[in-house]
Amino acid sequence: MKPEQEELFEQEVEALIKEIHTQYGYDFSGYARASVYRRIRRFLGQKHLQSIEELRRFLFTDSFFFENFLQEITVNVTEMFRDPTFYKSLRENVLPILSTYPFIKVWDAGCSTGEELFSLAILLEEEGLLGRTKIYATDINQKVLRQAKEGIFSASHMAAYTSAYYAAGGKRDFAEYYTSNYGSVKFNSSLVRNVVFYPHNLATDSSFNEFHLIVCRNVLIYFNRALQERVYHLFDESLVSLGYLGLGKKETLAMSGISDKYSFVDKNNRIYRKNS
Amino acid sequence: MHDNSRLIVMGGSWGGIQASMRILQGLPADYSIPIVLVLHRLRNHEGSLQELYSKKLLLQAVEIDDKTPLEKGHVYIAPANYHVLLEKDHTFSLDDSELENYSRPSIDVTFASAADVFGKNTVGILLSGASKDGSSGLKYIFEKKGTAIVQDPDEAEITTMPLAAINSTPGCSILNVERIQAYLLTLHGH
Numbered sequence: 289m290k291p292e293q294e295e296l297f298e299q300e301v302e303a304l305i306k307e308i309h310t311q312y313g314y315d316f317s318g319y320a321r322a323s324v325y326r327r328i329r330r331f332l333g334q335k336h337l338q339s340i341e342e343l344r345r346f347l348f349t350d351s352f353f354f355e356n357f358l359q360e361i362t363v364n365v366t367e368m369f370r371d372p373t374f375y376k377s378l379r380e381n382v383l384p385i386l387s388t389y390p391f392i393k394v395w396d397a398g399c400s401t402g403e404e405l406f407s408l409a410i411l412l413e414e415e416g417l418l419g420r421t422k423i424y425a426t427d428i429n430q431k432v433l434r435q436a437k438e439g440i441f442s443a444s445h446m447a448a449y450t451s452a453y454y455a456a457g458g459k460r461d462f463a464e465y466y467t468s469n470y471g472s473v474k475f476n477s478s479l480v481r482n483v484v485f486y487p488h489n490l491a492t493d494s495s496f497n498e499f500h501l502i503v504c505r506n507v508l509i510y511f512n513r514a515l516q517e518r519v520y521h522l523f524d525e526s527l528v529s530l531g532y533l534g535l536g537k538k539e540t541l542a543m544s545g546i547s548d549k550y551s552f553v554d555k556n557n558r559i560y561r562k563n564s
Numbered sequence: 565m566h567d568n569s570r571l572i573v574m575g576g577s578w579g580g581i582q583a584s585m586r587i588l589q590g591l592p593a594d595y596s597i598p599i600v601l602v603l604h605r606l607r608n609h610e611g612s613l614q615e616l617y618s619k620k621l622l623l624q625a626v627e628i629d630d631k632t633p634l635e636k637g638h639v640y641i642a643p644a645n646y647h648v649l650l651e652k653d654h655t656f657s658l659d660d661s662e663l664e665n666y667s668r669p670s671i672d673v674t675f676a677s678a679a680d681v682f683g684k685n686t687v688g689i690l691l692s693g694a695s696k697d698g699s700s701g702l703k704y705i706f707e708k709k710g711t712a713i714v715q716d717p718d719e720a721e722i723t724t725m726p727l728a729a730i731n732s733t734p735g736c737s738i739l740n741v742e743r744i745q746a747y748l749l750t751l752h753g754h
Contacts, residue, residue: 294680320657322649322677327661363661370645509630509658512651516631538629538643538658 300340301328304347311348314358314428315491318515327361334360355431363510364432367445368403370505371537372455375411377554379457382532383415386500392421395499395526397490398507399425402436403449406465407456408503409479414459418482424497425480426488433485439475443468491515495525502527506536513543520544524562533560569654570597570685571634572748573678575671575701577604579692579721581613583741585620587689588639590745593622596752597687598634600650600678602642602671604695613641630658642669649677665697675701679708686710687751689744693725699732712736713744 301324305316316324328343337343346353369375386392394412399405405425412418427433441449450462466473488496490507502523508516523533524546533541533550535558541547550560574584580603588599603613617625617639625639626632632640634654642648647659647669664670671690675698679686688705690698692715706712714736717723730736739747 320649320651322651322657322680323659325680326649326659326673326677363659365661506658506660509646509660513631513655536630536660538627538646540629540631542629543631 297340298325301325304340304344307344308347312354314489316361318491318512318518320510320512323363323510324361327363331357331360358429359431362429364400364429366400366403366506367452368441368449369407369452369456370404371557372452372457374505374534374537374557374559375407375456377557377559378408378534379411379415381553382501382534382559383411383417386532387415387417389500390420392417392501393497393499394421394423395497395502395504396423396425397488397502397504397523399427399433399436399485400429401432401441402439403441404503404505405436405483406439406475406479407453409483410453410458410465411456413479418479421482423480423483424499425483425485428487428489428491430487433487437480437485439466439477439480440472441475443471443473446473490519490522495522497526498528499526499531500528501532501534503534505534506539508539509536517544520546524549527562529562529564531562533562534558535560568685569682570687570751571650571678571682572597572599572687572689572751573602573675573705574599574689574691575602575675575693575698576691576715577667577693577695577697577722577725580604580725581616582721583691583715585617586741587745587748588617588621588623591621591623591748592752593624594637595623595748596636597748598636599623599639600628600642600648600674601639602648602669602674604667604669604671604693604697605644617641628656628658630656632656642674644669647673649673650681652681654681665695667695667697671698672701672704676704679705679710682710684709687713687748689713689715690725690729691715692720692722694722695725696728698725699729702729702736703733706733706735713747714738715744716740 309315396405453462466475553559553561614627623639627641649657688702702712714726714729717726719740720726
């Protein structure tokens with residue numbers, strides 16, 4: 289694209305973001321632009337669309353098409369026990385403290401298709417805490433929430449997930465947790481018996497409960513600094529005193545307004561604890 | 565739309581660490597243009613490239629965090645398992661979406677994003693590697709009137725990556741590491 293075309297593309301995307309907000313109520317204005325441009329270009333390519341104008345026409349005449357667009361623009365790539373050291377650290381540094389509470393509340397924010405959620409549930413199960421833990425699993429996208437609830441994943445990933453599970457300090461035979469069927473596996477629904485699934489938009493919705501642990505990994509990387517700031521304050525409001533916050537490996541509170549109120553539990557794995 | 569600040573983006577895979585090290589070792593601590601380094605490595609690999617580069621360079625080597633701002637005198641290393649994008653306010657955004665060219669980080673992704681923000685002031689350098697990642701990104705930089713440099717296949721440890729780039733961007737400059745370093749030094753302070 290020539291510089292003029294590039295500029296036009298960016299202006300058209302800005303107009304589209306406004307129109308999506310008006311028509312469908314989803315607010316992408318705080319999303320990191322480099323990523324939005326890339327996702328939209330990718331989507332145009334996939335659907336063989338020539339222009340933003342053409343995309344516009346489909347988006348606002350076909351709500352199924354919009355659902356599909358939403359799915360592609362909000363990145364839903366995820367895996368079980370991603371960064372095993374994060375889960376190992378949760379197991380060793382956080383769960384022993386949480387076990388002193390009679391009842392534990394966890395928020396998995398941006399749970400996507402559920403791989404992270406099942407990883408957390410397995411960890412809690414093995415530490416004997418699942419029975420008295422309630423997990424709130426939220427995502428902007430209702431379709432991925434439905435998938436998360438089912439706990440069905442492609443069998444092709446299981447070798448990688450199994451080794452990540454053991455690297456995360458897994459204590460059992462990983463195969464105990466799921467049953468295989470025609471190229472897919474279904475995780476035991478007992479793992480999510482205390483999970484509440486519900487749609488929540490970090491960009492616009494407010495705090496809805498108080499938690500001992502909030503896990504939000506590689507979700508805020510798609511937001512700009514201002515929206516990140518909003519969400520960090522939302523998390524701060526939603527955490528009990530001495531509560532824990534687990535971010536993605538390359539996400540940091542350092543530049544946020546709440547950083548003074550938090551200390552590292554594990555710097556390498558970006559696990560923070562709210563000061564008392 | 566673009567201001568005058570420049571950015572150097574360097575990519576490689578097999579043999580890319582050694583080649584980039586030789587180039588960067590000759591740059592002074594106050595080198596005036598930020599440098600972004602995207603190297604393929606094993607997924608979930610914990611090893612610290614940052615330590616390796618810190619020991620050997622005068623420049624500050626840092627692994628990129630989400631929203632890290634660009635500063636001169638720094639080499640920014642793409643973290644394992646993320647794509648690296650550039651924002652208009654000269655900060656990084658990380659991205660964990662699908663692999664590109666079987667890679668995350670992908671060199672193509674960072675090269676294209678850099679060219680969108682820095683336009684003709686982008687210097688793309690593609691080094692040794694056993695992959696075709698980087699060639700379409702380098703072409704994109706070239707089309708945006710940026711500078712496209714490829715390590716001379718005669719000296720590259722693995723020629724797949726340089727040859728793919730030369731093939732897709734015939735107008736690129738083909739230089740050995742010494743000449744790449746000398747070229748970067750001519751940009752210093754301008």
